[in-house]
Amino acid sequence: MEFKEILQRARGYDRKAMMEIIEMYRPLMVKYAVVNGRFDEDLYQEFVYTMLQCILKFPVEKYADGSQLGAALRK
Amino acid sequence: MERKNTDELKNHFSAYVKQAVKNTKGHYLDKKCSVERNETNYEEELAVPGQGMEDLLREMDLLSDKIFHGVVESRLLLDQIEDYQLFQAITSLAERQKEVIVLRIFYEKSFREIGLIVGMAEKKAENTYYNAVKKIRKILGGVKDGV
CATH class of the missing domain: 1.10.10.10 (Winged helix-like DNA-binding domain superfamily/Winged helix DNA-binding domain)
Known part of the structure; x- marks a missing residue:
């Protein structure tokens, strides 16, 4: 499944798609959740919450046809 | 073309998520720091002079x-x-x-x-x-x- 499709479904509150995106970014969240050499579970949970907000708030329209817009601007 | 498009979207989304995570971490640490600072002050105030x-x-x-x-x-x-x-x-x-x-x-x-x-x-x-x-x-x- 393409990323675009997963994102679309996640934005439609599809739990499976949401989980898939969170899984995708788990390494990033784990990396940033380490504070002073220790993994901060609370911070990690904050990140999961942030991820869900990102999924819902990400301005897809702005980037979905970004290349077309770029092409239009280049004309 | 379609492939490139979706990759680009993913990159943008990744950058967006990364920035959001960084901001969250900043806010979280600020909050934690201020809580800790206030807690110590409070304890110091309450402590009977001389610990043991x-x-x-x-x-x-x-x-x-x-x-x-x-x-x-x-x-x-x-x-x-x-x-x-x-x-x-x-x-x-x-x-x-x-x-x-x-x-x-x-x-x-x-x-x-x-x-x-x-x-x-x-x-x-x-x-x-x-x-x-x-x-x-x-x-x-x-x-x-x-x-």
Whole structure:
């Protein structure tokens, strides 16, 4: 499944798609959740919450046809 | 083309997520720091001067030295009383009674010494002490053996 499709479904509150995106970014969240050499579970949970907000708030329209817009601007 | 498009979208989304995660971390750490800072201040304020038992004893020694210079630091000693009712009862006593109580109980002075320090006769110091104890007992509502 393409990323675009997963994102679309996640934005439609599809739990499976949401989980898939969170899984995708788990390494990033784990990396940033380490504070002073220790993994901060609370911070990690904050990140999961942030991820869900990102999924819902990400301005897809702005980037979905970004290349077309770029092409239009280049004309 | 479609493939490139979706990759680009993913990259943008990744950058967006990364920035959001960074911001969240910043806010989280700021909040945690300020909470910790306030907590320490609060604890410092509450702490009885001198941490361990040894410090307390040393402080008591210091205070009893002061007594011979005619200074009674009753407030610090009374602050150590943990029973709120008892504390209230003692603080409600007259200044003279309070001094005698502190000298008798905390410094373990004889009535003769108390009389010398506070500036009253031995007998009067004794009477003041027993009157004060009676008053505390009355405030706490206890019987003679119960207090």
